[in-house]
Amino acid sequence: MxxxxxxxxxxxxxxxxxxxxxxxxxxxxxxxxxxxxxxxxxxxxxxxxxxxxxxxxxxRKPRRLPEQKRVEELEKRLKSMEEQLRRANQGKEVMRIADERDALDNLWEEGLSNFESRISLEGSGIPDGRRSLMTMDPMAEQRFASNPDWRITNVSNMFSRKVFKPLPSKQEAIILVSKAFDGFNLAFPIFDQHDAMAMLDYPEGGHHEPSHWACLNVVLALAHRFRSIKKMDNQIDDREAWGYLQNALAVAPELTLLEARLSSVQALIGMAIVIQGTPNPRPFGTLISQAIRMAQNLGLHRKNRDPSLTPREIEQRKRVFWTAYFIDKENCLRTGQPPAQDDDEMDIEMPSEMLDNTMEFGATPDVNFFSFRVKLALIQGQVYRRLISVKAEKQSVTRRMVEVKRLEGMLAVWRASIPINFSENYKVPGRGRPLIPPIIHKVILRMNYFSTLNTIHRFSVPVDKWRAELEEGMDPEKAAKHAPPPPIVCVEEARNAITLMHVTPNGDYSCIWVILHMFVQATTILLENILSDPTHRCAPSDLKLIEPLLILLCSLAQDGKNEEVAAMYQSCGAMFEKTRERVRNATENDEQRRSSLKERGMGQGNESLAEFLRRIDSVSAGLDDEGMQIVEQPFVVEKVDFPVDFPHLGANNLGMSRVG
The missing domain is CATH 4.10.240.10 (Zn(2)-C6 fungal-type DNA-binding domain)
Known part of the structure; x- marks a missing residue:
């Protein structure tokens, strides 16, 4: 073997x-x-x-046996079966992920609905026991990251929406909407009358669309706020307005999260206007900034390029943007914060000077308050850019004074173009009586003009020491020694502004909260002017003009609704008492001097040099020998032109007008 x-x-x-x-x-x-x-x-x-x-x-490679070919064929078939099984398992995994994604979307809608329904407008906003969607599901974060088509949809409906104030009957709603347009739309034409009336055709329980629901409640709230001024009984109407405002604020998170719409911008602007006339306007800046951001997403700040829009829709879009624009600029000067809309990032046309009947409900044909406030807002934007911004703080004093003169010229041309007498004392039955809407808008327009002029001169010289003293508070003794006297033009305009106190309602009214800080500015200027010259003949009359404001501040401070008002009352009251004491001492010293001159045998008919100069100052200030205002006849301005470097306000936008 x-x-x-x-x-x-x-x-x-x-x-x-x-x-x-x-x-x-x-x-x-x-x-x-x-x-x-x-x-x-x-x-x-x-x-x-x-x-x-x-x-x-x-x-040589040995020849393969027949059994080896069979093994290779079996291995190939095995690999094919494994590939088919792997593909089948992947399909089941995709279906499982899709089912989990649908369940997660339902969880998101339910969670946001609960979040919206728990909003408390009177408390801190959201309960402390809330949980985020991520903590409710440990795998939520990973699923959100792997979901490519995740999007926020309408997160609530009329059944889960929190309703603080039920809607009135349609007959009563029609009356309220008409009241809102009769006064409100004179200066804030954010709503179209046809669209507003169409909103009244709502189903039982209210609109399903959050923006339409918010717009309807905003219009009703504005109607009650303006009706309270006319009736001079603000308790019932303010309570009704607050309920409708709560309804609108309840859907404010949805308006900011969902897709931008024109009705959403209108609702946010309306809510900001209502809150501006309240004792606590802190959400005002947030709402108006969000409205402008949403308007920018819609392209309202650019020239219209959509051929599908009708002329009425184009004009309405312009009015909505310009309303948000001038509100933003006024808030910019008041707070010193940058505006939400940059003038270099817009090219929209100016609104039409002529209002049609659908947008001019209740307007007077001679005064277009909306157009005047838009043009003033353009100047206010230049004031912030040239005097208050961070770049403007680095300017030299010479350059800053040049800018002040240019801004003064723009403001003077704007004033000359308006058919309003800025020295007029409006005749009303008496303080505390109902006001007519045109008078309210005239008062607000004049106060905004004064505030702009005061801001120009207040920031004319960038002295950090003065700004720090303003932030610390008013000290009459320190102000009299170190602060320069206010310009004569500011003193005259402050005197004209403070005289409007006799036509404003005395109490917690919306128009008072809008212009209260402007009255305080006028009071501060008059007191600083008196401290610089206590012997001026206008000093006693100026002190009498200030007394109604102190009474109003006292009543508002006692309500305890606003801590800032209490601080205003304390500072203005202390400054007023020390100023009055200084005027009293100066008057006594002047009387003693006169009596001593008489004892020395000087004739009564002789006039000293100081008395002669004081009388010249009184005549130049427009006062007679008794300290009363001299009424001058109005004159005609033949032609008004804005500076060439200010494109938005040209001669084409302004015409000849008569001023006083």
Whole structure:
């Protein structure tokens, strides 16, 4: 067995091996063609060399057995089955992820609905026991990250919406909407009459659309606020207005999260206007900034390029933007914060000077309050840019004074273009009586003009010490010694502004909260002017003009609704008492001086140099010998032109007008 096996093993090895003899050693070495013969080759015979052939062993790949092909085929089929199983498992995973995503979307809608319904407008806003959606589901964060088409949709409806004040009947709502347009739309034409009346056709329970629901409640709140001024009974109407405002504020988070719409911008502006006339206007700046951002998303700040819009829709879009614009600029000057809309990032046209009947509900044909406030807001934007901004703080004093003169010229041209007598004392039945809407808007317009003029001169010279003293509070003694006297033009305009106190309602009214800080500015200017010259003949009359404001501040401070009002009353009251004491001492010293002159034998008909100069100052200030205002006849301004570098207010936008 062993012998046979040993003899078979070399044979098995030779099967996979073949001996190849093709060339002799010499031909293979020289790499020439070998031509073998019987015993040698032609090349070796030619070169007379020994011809020797060395066998070369070449391994061949053994032939595959039939069973090996079967194994390879089975392996290939196995891999194919594994690939099919893997694809099937992937399809099931996709379906599982889709089901989990749908469930997560339902959870998101339910969570936001609960969040919206828990908003408390009288408390801190959201209960302390709230949980975010991420903490409710540990895998939520990972699923949100892997969800490519996640989007926020309408998160509530009329059934889950928090309603603080039920809507009135449609007949009563029509009356209230008409009242809102009769007065409010004179200066704030953010709503169209046709659209407002169409909003009254709401289903049972209110509008499903959050923006329409908010607009309807805002219009009702504005109607009650303006009706309270006319009736001079603000308790019932203010309570009704507050309920409708709560309804609108309840959907404010939805308006900011959902897709931007024109009705959403209108609702946010309306809410800001209502809150501005309240004792706590802190959300005012946030709402108006959000309204402008949303208006920018809609392209309201650019020229219209949509051919599908009608002329009425284009005009309405412009009015909505410009209303938000001038409210933002007024708040900018009041707070000193940057505006939400940059003048360099807008090219929208000015609103139309002529209002059609659908937008001019209740307006007077001679005074377009909306257009005047828009043009004033353009100047206010330049005031912030040239005097208050961070870049303006780095200007030299000379450059700043040049800007002050240019801004004064713009403001003077604006005033000359308005058919309103800024020295007029409006005749009303008496303080505390109902006011007519045009008079209210005239008062607000005049106070905004005074505030702009005062801001120009207040920031005329960038002295950090004065600004720090203003932030610390008023000190009459320190102000009299270090602060410069206010300009004569500011003193005259402050006197004209403070005289409007007798036509404003005395109490917690919306118009009072809008212009209260402007009255305080006028009071401060008059008191500083008296401190600089206590012997001036206008000092006693100016003190009498200030007394109604102190009475109003006292009543508002006692209500305790606003801490800032209490601080105003304390500072103005202390400054008023010390100023009155200084005037009393100056008057006594003047009387003693006069009596001493009489004892020395000087005639009563002789006038001293100081008395002569004081009388000249009184005449130049427009006062007679009794300290009363001299009424001058109005004059006609033939032509008014704005400076060339102020493109928004040109001669085409202004016409000839009569001023006093």
């Amino acid at each position: 062993s012998t046979s096996s040993s003899t078979q093993s070399p044979d098995m090895e030779d099967r996979g091996r073949r001996l190849v003899i093709r060339a002799c050693d010499m031909c293979r070495k020289k790499k020439i063609r070998c031509e073998p013969t019987a015993d040698t080759c032609e090349q070796c015979i030619k070169y007379r060399t020994l011809c020797h052939f060395t066998p070369i062993s070449v391994k």
